[in-house]
Amino acid sequence: MTAVEEARSGCDHGCVLVAGNLVRLPDSDRWNVEVRLTCQGCGEPFRFRGLPVGLNLDGAAVSVDGLEARLAVHPAGEEPLPLGDHPAGFAFRPIELEERP
Numbered sequence: 001m002t003a004v005e006e007a008r009s010g011c012d013h014g015c016v017l018v019a020g021n022l023v024r025l026p027d028s029d030r031w032n033v034e035v036r037l038t039c040q041g042c043g044e045p046f047r048f049r050g051l052p053v054g055l056n057l058d059g060a061a062v063s064v065d066g067l068e069a070r071l072a073v074h075p076a077g078e079e080p081l082p083l084g085d086h087p088a089g090f091a092f093r094p095i096e097l098e099e100r101p
């Protein structure tokens with residue numbers, strides 16, 4: 001067991017840093033916040049569960065590694081925009097890979 005693995009195994013993850021980055025997409029009124037969680041005791045990142053992989057400008061998604069949640073937001077006093085000409089985002093779907101002989 002490495003020193004990092006040993007530190008993580010004894011940590012109760014009682015102090016977690018929440019780091020966010022608010023992004024306003026260029027030439028639009030679209031906002032997205034990227035959120036990451038990291039245990040301050042052992043440095044282990046947290047993985048988000050239950051979100052589709054990709055980017056959804058009208059909802060929530062997660063990075064491929066699951067470590068960054070991407071959440072669509074907008075100022076509370078403004079109405080959310082209809083999709084219009086803006087792309088809604090992208091998503092990845094798991095596929096079954098065929099084994100080759």
Ligand SMILES: [Zn+2]
Pocket residue numbers: 008011012013014039040041042043044
């Ligand atoms: Zn920890």
